[in-house]
Amino acid sequence: MLGQVLFSGLALGSIYGLVALGFVVILKATDVFNFAQGMFVVCGAYLAVTALSLLGLPFPLAILFIILGAALMGMGVHAALIRxxxxxxxxxxxxxxIALSIVMRAGIEILYGPAGRTLSTPLPSGGFLFAGLRISQLHLTAAAVSWLCMLAFGLFFRFTSVGLLMRAAADSHEAATIAGVKVDAMNRLAWAIGFTLAAIGGLFLGQLQIVSTELETIGLLALPAVVIGGMQSIPGAILGGLLVGVIEQLASTYISPKSADVMIYALLLVILLVRPWGLLGQKAINRV
Amino acid sequence: MSDLATPKPAAAPALPRAWPRRFILWGLALAALAYLPVLLTERMIFGIYLSNMTLLNLGLSQVNLMLIAMLGALSLNYLTGCAGLISIGHAAFYATGAMSAAVIGTQLGLPFPLVLIGSALAGAVMGVVAGLPSLRVQGLYFVLSTMAVHYLVAYVFLEYQFRVFDVVGVPFGTPSLFGFELSTPMRWYFFLLALVALVYAGLSNSLRSREGRALLAMRDHERAATSLGVDVRILRIKAFGLTSAIAAVAGTLYAHYLSNATSESFGITFAIQFIAMIIIGGMGSLKGSLIGAALWLLLPSIITGFAAGFGGGSGIVGSMLGEHRAQFVQLIFGLLVVALLIYAPGGLVSIGPKVRALLGRWRKG
Amino acid sequence: MASLLEVDGISASYGRMGLALDRVSLTVEAGSIVAILGANGAGKTTLIRAISGLLRLHGGAVASGRTLLDGQDVTRFSPDRIVRLGVAQAPEGRMVFKTLSVEDNLAVGAASLPRARRGERMDAIYHLFPRLAERRGQAAGLMSGGEQQMLAVGRALAAAPRLMLIDELSLGLAPLIVKAIYERLGEVVATFGTAILVVEQSARIALRYCDRAYVLEGGRVALSGTAGELSSDERMRDLYLGAAAGH
Structure with a gap:
């Protein structure tokens, strides 16, 4: 039983970690604590519905559609509201x-109707038994893809030239401008990446559950994940995501489904009071 | 405590000849406020019957809910706009008020004045507790701690509701103030109007006091306030206690007015709407809180009224409005908040003088 | 033939405050070191910002006048474009990327170069400042003030500029370190032919290491000339070199 709970907690936590990673990329680049990240997740799920169910695109094209759509929206949000x-x-x-998330929610409900939709993709959805655990293939795929994305972006930031310039811009807008970095373009790119990562999370969450604007609450779990892990830390966001996923599953299995939120936020409060810079963060508070 | 009808002393010496005019204006305003509930109940003026459209689809109930929301907006604006403490936990204080009212009134059966006092005290205590993290963390971290407090209170409310009552929610009886039963919307109206006036006067008085000025100074420059010889941290927690007490009273009234409250009543969106109200009205302006609350509570009805008016037509707009009324209202409010944040960060109260100046120039030239 | 940099009657202000620069003109020839001297608030930093296109970032604007780079008007170019035209800057307060390693700091500077030239350029900088090579992997924020100043100069040099702007080079640094950095700058001019425009507080240092100097007062050029001319100038002696000068 415990193993089963831990498995689904870690799988869901990987998705949260992915969404939280997108959140941190935006936070580091533009110092914006993005309460719309939850709606970005919802947007990803609806992009998937649009591509697969409404347009009937083949799966690889649909993925491309989701990524491009999300990246464009991220840039749009940055240009229209953040800059x-x-x-x-x-x-x-x-x-x-917050206002953006209200507008997005209303817009989506007007365009697609408030009722939930199911999302079916060609991804494997069966299950198998492994070491006494029932492993859902969809959970496994979601976790694997999340880890791949996190790894890819980790390498991107560490080893590519654009990644380096993004880190420089995030370190100090002024210094980066002086050094000739196109800070504005870097920030736009950060929003595109942040939105895209959330949208990929939405693709999986939408399939594990039902696609509706209610997915926002799940997407917003990225917030406590980021704070618990350490605001400015990318590994912290991933660790925070995993922790949130595991706590959520443990609480809803052993206490009650409704207690999941409160357990997560109780941990958040403890972290804020005891170690405000988060588990893996650096002790440089009062900056934000 | 100053009376609402007293003109501001600052304006009086500069404009001695405006005195009678001011009195007449205030008198007219009071008369209008007193006549409004009659108008909305009888739905006629000077013997002429008014259609729903003419009254902008407004009823007295919306006005009463607006007055209750004004209490919430006033207290949040005092906390956020004046004291500089951002809180996403306002719904939690409403919930605290409703919960303590349920214990004192519904369960113990004590009289309503005690219920009000009890919920104000509970709100103040809760506010002080929620304000404690401000001793340790600031800015965004503090915002998050209020959010965490929200979820904690929401969970307690949920547990309370399901342990003691059931899924239908917590029931609240008809309140009675020393024999004056709040049994009709009309009675509620006058009670709430007086209360809003009282809170408004109290808060604006407090802003003029030494501590109030220190609060404002602290919002702008923490060091400036410290040099005034005031302990900033204590002041912050006091402000939190005071505003939470007001919010808790508002929560009590809200629950009594609707005669029922569930854990769904006080979600995070409930808290966010108060932030939206003060941004729309004007951050740091008590008057702005009233404007924001009025707009937030009345505009949906007005839009719905127009939608009903257009509803007969077969136009796309009409049918969309009919089908997704709630979403359209949200869309409009969301866009309004965004537009104000970008173009008029001081809210609607900051637009007023600009428009007046423009009009004045237009009239002259 | 046009000078490398020609500032032609630049006036600039921040918002509604008065003019921070009032018709300032100066020229920097290729391969020379030029100093800008003056008291606090004389407009030295504003002049540097006007040249590098950073004025807008600080809420200011060029009201009139032009900056010409090799005869090309670059007054309204964006900062990144000016960097790519060969004008790099080591700003006041160093402004290194504190969370990035020394190597990454230099790499950001070199990012505007073609990929093939970057490595060679960074090696040249490590050769010039062996201290930076030793600290290659360290986070820049953990280094001493002098090391950060070397890094700021190094980051600007990494862009292989034709003109390098240095704001407040010696501020808060020990005299020995200042001397070391100026000697390196001499090598830079000799090996790469880079011209340097440096804001300096100490007139004595400026006149020792620079070819020319301009003295700003209240946003205007009060004095200018070669180091030799200024050293023997009466007003310069009284106001900036102090009574002890020359003894």
Whole structure:
């Protein structure tokens, strides 16, 4: 029983980690704590519905459609909302992302109707027994793809030239401008990446559950994940995602499904009071 | 405590000849406020019957809910706009108020004034507890701690509701203030109007006091306030206690007005709507809180009214409005908030003077 | 033939405050070291920002005048474009990328070069500042002030600039380190032919290491000339070199 719970917790946690990674990329680049990340997840799920069910695209093309669509939307959000507000007080920035999520939710419900939809993809959906555990292939695929994406982006930031320039821009906008980096383009790219990672998470979450705007709450679990792991830390986001997934599954199995949120946020509160820079973060508080 | 009808002393010496005009304006405003519930109940004016459309599809109930929301918006604006503490936990204080009202009123059967006092106290205690992390963390981290408090309270409410009552929710009786039963919307209206006026006057008085000025200074520059000889940290927690007490009272009234509350009543979106109200009205302006709350509570009805008016037509807009009314309202509010944040960060109150200046120039030239 | 950099009557201001620069003109010839001197608030940093296109980032703007680079008007170019035209900057307060390693800091500077030239360029910088080579893998934020200044200069050099702007080079550094850095700059000019425009607080240092100097006062050029001319100038002696000068 415990093993089963841990398996699904880690699998879901991998998806949360992926969404949280997107969140941290945005946070590091533009200092925006993005409350719309949950709706980005929803958007990904609906992009998948559009590509697969409405347009009937073949699966590889559908994936391309989702990634391109999400990247474009991320750039659009940055250009329309984030750039005009740069340098404003923190509440304005938080609120604009909240307002964005309200607008997105309303827009999606108007376009697609408020009822949920099922998403079916050619991904394997069966299960098999392994070491006494019932392993769902979909969970396994989701986890594997999440880890692949996280690895790919880790390598991208570490070893490519664009990744280096993005890290430089995130370190200091002014210094990067002086060094000749196109900071604006880097920030736009960060939003594109952040949105895309959330959308990939949405593709899987939409398939594991039902595609509806309610997925936002699940997507928003990236927030506590990021804080628990350490605001500015990429490995921290992934660790935080895994922890949140495991706690969620443990709480809903052994206490009650409704207690999952409170357990996660209780841990968040403890972390904030005891170790505000997070598990893997660096002790440089008051910056944000 | 100053009366709402007293003109601001600052304006009086500069404009001595405006005195009678000011009195007349205030008198007219009071008369209008007193007549409004009659108008909305009888639905006629000077013997002429008014259609639903003419009244903008408004009823007294919406006005009452608006007054309750004004309490929430006023307290949040004091906390966020004036004291500089951002809170996403406002719904939790509403919930705290409703919960303590359920214990004191519904379960113990104590009279309503005690219920109000009890919920204010519970709200204040909860506020102080929720404000404690501000001693340790700031900015975004503090925002998150209020969010965590929200989820904790929401869970307690949920457990309470299902242990003591059931899925239908927590019931609340008709409140009675020393024999004055709040049994009709009309009675509620006058009670709430007085309460909003009282809270408004109290908060604006408090902002003029030494501590209030220190709060404002602290929002802008923490060091400036410290040099005034005030302990910033204590002041912050006081502000949190005060505003949470007001929010808890608002929560109690909200639950009583609807005569029922569930854990769904006070979700995170409930908290967010108050932030939206103060952004729309004007951050840091008590007047702005009233404007924001009014718009947030009344505009949906007005839009719905128009939708019903267009509904007969077969146009796409009409049918879309009919089918997705709630979503359209959300869409409009979301876009309004975004537009204000980008173009008028001071909210609608900051637009007023600009428009007046433009009009003045237009009239002259 | 046009000078490498020609600032032609630049006026600039921040918002509604008065002019921070008032019709300032100066020229920098290829391969020379030119100093900008002046008290705090004289407009030295503003001048550097006006040249590098960074004024807008700080809420300022060029009101009139032009900056010409090899005769090309670059007044309204974006900062990254100016860097790619060969003008790199080591800003006031160093502004290294604190969380990045020394190597990554230099790599960001070299990113505007063609891929094939980057490695060779970085080796040249390590050769010039062996200290940076020793600290290659260290996070820049953990280094001393002098090392950070070397890194800031190194990062600017990594872009293989024709003109390097250095703001407040000696501020807060021990005299020995300042001396070391200026000697390296002499080597840079000799080996790469890079021209240097440096904001300097100490007139004495400037006149020792630079070919020419401009003295700003209240946003205007009050004095200018070669190091030799200025050293013997009465006003220069009184105001900037102090009574002890020359003894």
């Amino acid at each position: 005009p507000l740069s340098g404003r007080p923190i509440l304005s920035i938080i609120m604009v992302t």
